[in-house]
Amino acid sequence: xxxxxxxxxxxxxxxxxxxxxxxxxxxxxxxxxxxxxxxxxxxxxxxxxxxxxxxxxxxxxxxxxxxxxxxxxxxxxxxxxxxxxxxxxxxxxxxxxxxxxxxxxxxxxxxxxxxxxxxxxxxxxxxxxxxxxxxxxxxxxxxxxxxxxxxxxxxxxxxxxxxxxxxxxxxxxxxxxxxxxxxxxxxxxxxxxxxxxxxxxxxxxxxxxxxxxxxxxxxxxxxxxxxxxxxxxxxxxxxxxxxxxxxxxxxxxxxxxxxxxxxxxxxxxxxxxxxxxxxxxxxxxxxxxxxxxxxxxxxxxxxxxxxxxxxxxxxxxxxxxxxxxxxxxxxxxxxxxxxxxxxxxxxxxxxxxxxxxxxxxxxxxxxxxxxxxxxxxxxxxxxxxxxxxxxxxxxxxxxxxxxxxxxxxxxxxxxxxxxxxxxxxxxxxxxxxxxxxxxxxxxxxxxxxxxxxxxxxxxxxxxxxxxxxxxxxxxxxxxxxxxxxxxxxxxxx
Numbered sequence: 028x029x030x031x032x033x034x035x036x037x038x039x040x041x042x043x044x045x046x047x048x049x050x051x052x053x054x055x056x057x058x059x060x061x062x063x064x065x066x067x068x069x070x071x072x073x074x075x076x077x078x079x080x081x082x083x084x085x086x087x088x089x090x091x092x093x094x095x096x097x098x099x100x101x102x103x104x105x106x107x108x109x110x111x112x113x114x115x116x117x118x119x120x121x122x123x124x125x126x127x128x129x130x131x132x133x134x135x136x137x138x139x140x141x142x143x144x145x146x147x148x149x150x151x152x153x154x155x156x157x158x159x160x161x162x163x164x165x166x167x168x169x170x171x172x173x174x175x176x177x178x179x180x181x182x183x184x185x186x187x188x189x190x191x192x193x194x195x196x197x198x199x200x201x202x203x204x205x206x207x208x209x210x211x212x213x214x215x216x217x218x219x220x221x222x223x224x225x226x227x228x229x230x231x232x233x234x235x236x237x238x239x240x241x242x243x244x245x246x247x248x249x250x251x252x253x254x255x256x257x258x259x260x261x262x263x264x265x266x267x268x269x270x271x272x273x274x275x276x277x278x279x280x281x282x283x284x285x286x287x288x289x290x291x292x293x294x295x296x297x298x299x300x301x302x303x304x305x306x307x308x309x310x311x312x313x314x315x316x317x318x319x320x321x322x323x324x325x326x327x328x329x330x331x332x333x334x335x336x337x338x339x340x341x342x343x344x345x346x347x348x349x350x351x352x353x354x355x356x357x358x359x360x361x362x363x364x365x366x367x368x369x370x371x372x373x374x375x376x377x378x379x380x381x382x383x384x385x386x387x388x389x390x391x392x393x394x395x396x397x398x399x400x401x402x403x404x405x406x407x408x409x410x411x412x413x414x415x416x417x418x419x420x421x422x423x424x425x426x427x428x429x430x431x432x433x434x435x436x437x438x439x440x441x442x443x444x445x446x447x448x449x450x451x452x453x454x455x456x457x458x459x460x461x462x463x464x465x466x467x468x469x470x471x472x473x474x475x476x477x478x479x480x481x482x483x484x485x486x487x488x489x490x491x492x493x494x495x496x497x498x499x500x501x502x503x504x505x506x507x508x509x510x511x512x513x514x515x516x517x518x519x520x
Contacts, residue, residue, distance in 0.1 A: 040185050041093060041146050047181070048086050048153070055079050055160065058171075062164075068219050074163040082156055089149055146185045150194050153178055158201040165219040166209045167237055168227045175202065175241070176248045183252035191256075195249040199242050206234055299328045355394040357387055357429070361422065364401040368409055376415040379405060384424040390502045396476045397500070403469050404433040404496045411461060412437035412493075428482075431498040439490040448486060449474040457490065 059075050062068040157178065161169050175198050182194040208214035209228050216228045227233045305313075306321040313321065365379050372379055401420070408418045416436045423430040440448060440455050447453045452467040477484040480500055488494035 038093060038142055041089075041142065041149070044146070044149060044181060044185065045086060045090055045093070048082065048149075051153075052079055052082050052086070055082070059164075071163045071217055075160065078156055078159050078163070085152060089145065092145065143186070143190075147190060147194070150178060150182050150185070151197060154194065154198050154201055158205055162205050162209070162214065163217050166216055166228050167206050167234060168219055172202070172237075172241060173244070175245055179245055179249045180252045183249055183256045188253040188257060191249050191253045192246075195245050198245060202241060203238065206238065210234060299325065302328060352391060352393050354389045354391050357390050357397075357422070358383065360394055360398045361401060361420070364398050364405060365420070367402045368405045371406070372409045372418065375409065375412070377409065377412065377418055380417070380419040381422075382419065383422040387422060387424050387429065390429060390500065392480050392500065393476070397480075400473045400476050400498070401431065401433070403473055407469065407496075408433055408435035408437060408494075411435070411458060427502060429500045429502055431500065432495055434493065434495040436493040439492050439494055440486065440488040441490050442488075445486060445488060449484070 055075070056079060059070060059072065062070055063072070154175070157174060161172055164171070178198065179191065179195050183191040186194070205214070206228070209216045216226075218226060218228075302321060302325045306325050361381065361383065365381065369379065405418065405420065412418060412435045417434075418436075419432075419434045421430075421432040421434070423432075438457050438461055441457065444455050448455065449470050450467075451471040453471075454467045474484055477498055477500070482498060482500040484496070484498045486494055486496050
């Protein structure tokens with residue numbers, strides 16, 4: 028996956044260059060207007076306007092080309108997340124799988140080459156455009172010739188040291204070619220009448236001095252900027268490698284937890300299956316003391332089994348790579364979620380009020396996970412709200428997203444504990460006092476589910492007055508993180 032990350036970073040930097048170019052185009056227009064209106068300098072407005080139009084056109088072309096490249100990049104990244112080059116399977120399977128995956132690896136290398144090529148072409152065109160702008164606005168007499176330095180800095184950030192020095196050499200070539208052609212009269216010199224008093228473009232001493240300063244400054248800027256850029260890239264690479272190592276360690280830990288939790292769950296289920304018949308009197312009569320002890324054992328076993336199931340679920344979500352998403356009816360999913368907790372709410376004298384914007388129908392995601400996430404938030408609202416309290420579920424339709432909000436008039440959350448609320452195994456202080464039962468995994472699982480959908484989840488709360496949990500989900504299919512559909516979630520917070 029290193030290739031993907033490399034091209035991804037380069038594409039981001041190229042987008043940054045495109046944004047800078049829009050600023051530059053605006054600067055050109057404003058500078059021309061300033062020179063003409065304020066300084067009263069005579070300029071070739073038609074030529075300068077044509078160059079500005081040229082900048083606009085090729086900036087749009089590069090923007091569209093990059094968007095296409097980014098789409099290809101995502102498709103390839105998605106395919107690589109599903110398949111990895113196999114080096115451990117039997118030879119026939121390995122050869123067959125790698126034969127399928129090799130084109131994707133090749134595409135990754137191609138994307139890197141294309142991205143580098145785009146960056147080099149853009150900078151070269153920028154240098155050419157800048158040279159033309161300088162030519163039509165005074166040539167060597169124009170103080171803006173030192174804008175070439177900015178391009179060298181940008182080239183050093185985007186490209187390798189070798190490529191940045193090549194761009195510096197290209198800039199020197201363009202500059203000296205312009206100066207020479209204007210000096211010999213092969214190109215018309217556009218004098219800055221009203222700003223420059225003498226024809227400096229024809230002064231040999233001035234040309235030699237400015238050329239020396241220009242060339243030395245340009246190469247010095249390229250050297251300094253590329254040196255800093257190389258160090259920053261090395262540091263970035265080290266940080267990425269350290270992050271990958273941490274991710275791998277976390278994956279290994281999660282796999283270990285998954286295996287251990289699965290074994291514990293199986294043993295607990297077996298113990299529970301033995302305890303429950305005995306506690307029910309199938310094995311013979313029990314005295315009150317024995318019934319009490321067995322009842323406690325069954326209760327503790329059930330709680331521990333629910334905890335292990337929740338731990339298994341969050342670990343599965345972390346480790347899952349398969350995309351298990353499809354379009355589904357949100358209205359049906361919401362109704363199912365409400366039905367799961369409706370009876371508990373009725374026992375406490377509460378009604379779940381649903382307010383859903385009209386027109387919301389099919390959305391893209393993992394239906395079972397969305398349903399259980401909403402059900403979990405509603406169950407928490409019921410659990411931590413006193414009798415006859417109010418609970419509402421609001422679903423608002425926004426242009427590209429859905430806003431889902433679960434509000435209650437319950438115990439609320441201490442302000443200083445809100446940042447930790449979605450951490451694994453964390454329970455608010457007042458929640459532990461009110462309800463001893465809970466694992467602290469329910470909200471952590473909810474966060475995992477929402478983030479896998481490229482959504483956001485947060486809470487607003489005031490202790491003693493209630494809480495509002497908010498979720499933002501994209502409505503349309505997009506570059507979702509993979510999620511593996513399993514058997515339903517067992518949320519307990």
